[in-house]
Amino acid sequence: MEQLAVRVEGLVINYGSFVAVDNLSFTVKNGEIYGLLGPNGAGKTSTIKVLVGVLEPRSGKVEIFNTPLSDEVAVKSQIGYVPEEVVLLDSLTPREFLEFVASIRRLEAGVANSRIERLTSAFELKQYFDTPIAALSMGNKQKVAIVAALMHEPRLLILDEPLIGLDARSSKILKELITFHAKKGGPVIFSTHIMEVAEKLCTRVGIINKGRIVGEGTVDDLRKLVKSAEGSLEDIFLKVTEQEAGMQEIVKALEEE
Amino acid sequence: MWRLSSKIYKEVSFQSIFSLRVGSPLPQRGKRDVRQLVRSAGMNTLISKLITTAFIGIFGSIVFLPLTVNFPVSGTSRELTVVGSVSAFLAVVLFLIVFMGLQVSTAFVSSKVVEILSPLPLSKRDISNIIFLCFTRIFDIPLITAIAVFLAAYLLVGGSILGGLIALAAIVTAEVFALTLTIGSARFFYTRVARGGGGSRWQTLLRFAFMLVWVLPTFAAYVAVNFAGEIVRSFASLTQSFSSLLQILSLVFPFSWGFLVSYATFLRGIDQFILVLSAVSSIGYVALAYYCLKWVTGTVRKMGAGGIVAGLRELVKDTLIIPQVPWLGIIRKDLRVASRAPSYASLFLLPAMQTVILAISFSSISEVGLSAALGILMGISMITLLLPPTLLSIEGLASSYTRSLPMKKRTLISAKTLLSTVTYVISLIVLLIVASYLGRDFSYILTFGAIHGLAIAAAIMLELIILTNKFWTEGFAVGNIYSRLSIYILIFIPGFAVVLVPMIATIAAFFLAEQLVLPVFLAVASAEFALMSAVVIREK
Numbered sequence: 180m181e182q183l184a185v186r187v188e189g190l191v192i193n194y195g196s197f198v199a200v201d202n203l204s205f206t207v208k209n210g211e212i213y214g215l216l217g218p219n220g221a222g223k224t225s226t227i228k229v230l231v232g233v234l235e236p237r238s239g240k241v242e243i244f245n246t247p248l249s250d251e252v253a254v255k256s257q258i259g260y261v262p263e264e265v266v267l268l269d270s271l272t273p274r275e276f277l278e279f280v281a282s283i284r285r286l287e288a289g290v291a292n293s294r295i296e297r298l299t300s301a302f303e304l305k306q307y308f309d310t311p312i313a314a315l316s317m318g319n320k321q322k323v324a325i326v327a328a329l330m331h332e333p334r335l336l337i338l339d340e341p342l343i344g345l346d347a348r349s350s351k352i353l354k355e356l357i358t359f360h361a362k363k364g365g366p367v368i369f370s371t372h373i374m375e376v377a378e379k380l381c382t383r384v385g386i387i388n389k390g391r392i393v394g395e396g397t398v399d400d401l402r403k404l405v406k407s408a409e410g411s412l413e414d415i416f417l418k419v420t421e422q423e424a425g426m427q428e429i430v431k432a433l434e435e436e
Numbered sequence: 437m438w439r440l441s442s443k444i445y446k447e448v449s450f451q452s453i454f455s456l457r458v459g460s461p462l463p464q465r466g467k468r469d470v471r472q473l474v475r476s477a478g479m480n481t482l483i484s485k486l487i488t489t490a491f492i493g494i495f496g497s498i499v500f501l502p503l504t505v506n507f508p509v510s511g512t513s514r515e516l517t518v519v520g521s522v523s524a525f526l527a528v529v530l531f532l533i534v535f536m537g538l539q540v541s542t543a544f545v546s547s548k549v550v551e552i553l554s555p556l557p558l559s560k561r562d563i564s565n566i567i568f569l570c571f572t573r574i575f576d577i578p579l580i581t582a583i584a585v586f587l588a589a590y591l592l593v594g595g596s597i598l599g600g601l602i603a604l605a606a607i608v609t610a611e612v613f614a615l616t617l618t619i620g621s622a623r624f625f626y627t628r629v630a631r632g633g634g635g636s637r638w639q640t641l642l643r644f645a646f647m648l649v650w651v652l653p654t655f656a657a658y659v660a661v662n663f664a665g666e667i668v669r670s671f672a673s674l675t676q677s678f679s680s681l682l683q684i685l686s687l688v689f690p691f692s693w694g695f696l697v698s699y700a701t702f703l704r705g706i707d708q709f710i711l712v713l714s715a716v717s718s719i720g721y722v723a724l725a726y727y728c729l730k731w732v733t734g735t736v737r738k739m740g741a742g743g744i745v746a747g748l749r750e751l752v753k754d755t756l757i758i759p760q761v762p763w764l765g766i767i768r769k770d771l772r773v774a775s776r777a778p779s780y781a782s783l784f785l786l787p788a789m790q791t792v793i794l795a796i797s798f799s800s801i802s803e804v805g806l807s808a809a810l811g812i813l814m815g816i817s818m819i820t821l822l823l824p825p826t827l828l829s830i831e832g833l834a835s836s837y838t839r840s841l842p843m844k845k846r847t848l849i850s851a852k853t854l855l856s857t858v859t860y861v862i863s864l865i866v867l868l869i870v871a872s873y874l875g876r877d878f879s880y881i882l883t884f885g886a887i888h889g890l891a892i893a894a895a896i897m898l899e900l901i902i903l904t905n906k907f908w909t910e911g912f913a914v915g916n917i918y919s920r921l922s923i924y925i926l927i928f929i930p931g932f933a934v935v936l937v938p939m940i941a942t943i944a945a946f947f948l949a950e951q952l953v954l955p956v957f958l959a960v961a962s963a964e965f966a967l968m969s970a971v972v973i974r975e976k
């Protein structure tokens with residue numbers, strides 16, 4: 180039997196009376212790049228925050244490499260996470276921030292430094308290494324978060340909109356790294372709004388709408404689901420999230436203004 | 437524009453109180469909670485203004501009211517007492533406004549307010565004007581109160597019209613200097629310290645030096661308000677004994693104004709030469725204040741144009757890092773964050789400052805006995821117990837990321853306990869230094885103080901266990917801890933109880949078997965420490 184990297188069953192997340200994620204279930208296999216897609220406020224980021232231990236669900240079962248989330252230190256040790264909103268310790272420099280993260284992850288200096296050297300060179304971050312994070316551009320902050328997520332060579336990558344703010348070169352490098360990680364057998368959960376990227380990069384996608392999975396599978400599976408032989412992932416996405424209806428009229432109305 | 441500046445002012449208050457960054461833990465919270473935080477931020481800023489205003493009013497009463505009755509005071513001349521009163525009042529206004537302003541101004545200087553306004557269809561001039569109006573809102577009530585209290589108090593003690601005009605010039609000058617110091621310090625802090633990188637030892641030293649600068653106004657204001665009467669009396673008697681000192685002081689702000697106001701009130705009692713010196717120097721201070729006012733308005737308006745954002749980029753030699761064990765990593769991170777955030781930095785120094793004040797207060801006592809020792813220790817421990825929630829709130833600065841790290845509760849608690857306890861130990865070292873300077877035998881208090889460190893560490897652990905378990909899943913949002921007074925009460929009461937238990941046991945031992953006082957104190961404090969350590973070790 181193929182080993183599952185991530186198993187989510189009946190996940191419910193609420194903020195007060197608002198239910199953000201409603202009985203969500205999905206699995207991610209080793210070596211798979213699983214794209215988590217959905218419109219704004221669909222529940223993607225909330226789901227991801229539960230997986231990385233930032234948010235407590237109301238109910239549901241989550242296992243990472245057969246380890247329940249309750250064993251949080253063991254689970255978190257295996258994850259490399261890039262958050263959607265890059266909120267790091269702004270007053271620290273990347274050097275100080277990575278030093279803190281490496282300390283918590285108990286990384287050896289030699290190992291950590293060799294990975295940091297490679298990653299900072301790849302993402303052209305070296306020149307900003309002693310500049311306070313607060314003074315960095317959004318893209319460079321994103322790069323710091325990416326280096327922090329990758330420097331311990333995690334088994335599972337969880338990336339929430341990781342391409343936001345990145346320049347074309349860094350974006351390309353990150354996509355290559357994700358593909359390489361998956362080829363080595365590492366699982367990846369990847370959230371994005373850029374359908375072209377998801378279509379090219381992801382092995383399988385799960386489309387969330389209003390806190391529920393409304394479509395899941397490969398792009399071909401989804402085409403069958405919406406009964407379209409040629410539609411792009413964007414078309415499929417708009418169909419399954421019921422956003423297509425009336426869109427042409429809205430665009431037309433805006434153009435006429 | 438005035439209404440727009442009110443919105444910006446609310447945002448500055450919000451940022452200064454909660455140090456929130458874009459996308460910090462707020463999205464995890466309900467709308468009602470966020471509204472509560474916003475209200476709480478506005479209320480905190482208003483309370484801070486009102487406290488400053490109240491201090492100015494109280495201090496005005498303390499220094500001026502005695503002048504209305506019973507003169508001369510214990511052989512000192514009325515004229516010199518007025519000089520002392522006016523100078524002390526001006527100094528306190530300066531320190532209090534700087535202290536209050538520094539809390540808000542860093543958020544103001546950080547130019548985040550400009551980022552809010554820039555995308556709007558406003559001209560640079562409009563933005564500058566809004567920023568300037570917002571700046572005046574920070575200081576409005578205290579500045580007006582200081583002028584009103586000063587003039588009212590002066591007229592109450594029988595001041596003349598000419599004296600009133602000079603008093604007005606004096607207080608306005610003091611206020612301009614206060615604003616200059618505030619905005620200058622905040623700007624320096626932001627451009628050179630907070631955004632100036634952190635790699636070099638020089639930068640680290642600079643940040644710690646600035647921590648001292650940041651708390652000095654607090655200390656000065658505290659001493660001035662507490663020892664107002666003594667300061668005025670000491671000034672009057674000292675200057676009567678050393679007339680040459682008067683000539684020097686007549687050149688120094690705020691004494692030059694004191695001499696002028698005194699002479700304008702009584703038209704006698706001040707030497708002509710001193711009068712000329714004080715008049716010349718006061719005119720100089722007016723000119724300086726004019727220049728400062730231009731600088732302040734220019735600097736504030738420049739912020740409106742986004743001209744302050746600096747950020748020094750250092751030459752990067754390598755990308756080497758030195759990972760530590762997790763608890764040490766947390767301590768280093770906390771110290772680094774605190775050294776760049778005045779609100780955190782000042783709390784590290786408060787226990788030591790409190791110790792100095794207590795030691796000075798007790799310095800007149802020839803022998804510090806058991807009750808005095810326990811009293812001092814209680815005072816120091818109360819301040820120390822305020823530190824853990826503040827340290828824990830640092831975790832809230834980026835909790836939406838750091839909570840994803842494999843950090844154990846016990847590691848976090850141990851690190852924060854160690855750091856808080858070290859600030860207490862520093863207080864004891866400061867006490868030792870003050871004792872040596874004063875030539876007093878404080879060995880009793882130092883012995884008990886060292887042992888009491890165990891009880892304080894236990895109390896800190898208890899506070900942190902309660903807080904960590906409460907917020908571990910919810911996230912240590914800064915607003916969570918600061919906006920809820922109930923949280924402080926929730927942790928402070930049990931923490932303080934832990935600190936008190938060895939003291940109560942010792943007092944009981946004193947009455948039952950005096951020779952057992954120290955062993956009982958040691959035994960109870962050690963037991964508390966062992967018990968709380970055992971609880972911490974069980975935390976996952």
